[in-house]
Amino acid sequence: MKKLPQEHRESDETFIARGVREGWITPAKNPKGPLPRRNPVPGLTLEQLMRELDADREDRWPIPEKDWTPEFRALMRGAQKKGG
Numbered sequence: 001m002k003k004l005p006q007e008h009r010e011s012d013e014t015f016i017a018r019g020v021r022e023g024w025i026t027p028a029k030n031p032k033g034p035l036p037r038r039n040p041v042p043g044l045t046l047e048q049l050m051r052e053l054d055a056d057r058e059d060r061w062p063i064p065e066k067d068w069t070p071e072f073r074a075l076m077r078g079a080q081k082k083g084g
Contacts, residue, residue, distance in 0.1 A: 019025030068076070 013021075016025060020027055063072070
């Protein structure tokens with residue numbers, strides 16, 4: 001496992017707290033409130049959605065194996081064992 005720099009190990013700040021502080025995570029306005037209503041797109045199937053996501057991500061995949069993190073490498077090994 002890759003060692004984190006000293007300043008990251010000593011910080012008590014959580015990932016979520018950092019995200020909120022930096023503005024890339026917005027906390028829920030009412031965390032105990034009901035979930036938002038569904039708003040499905042008429043006629044859009046899961047298969048179509050997945051194809052669109054794949055097309056949108058083409059520029060990010062495949063990641064050259066030399067750039068894989070140990071966690072991603074383990075994830076890929078697990079997917080290969082399952083047949084994926």
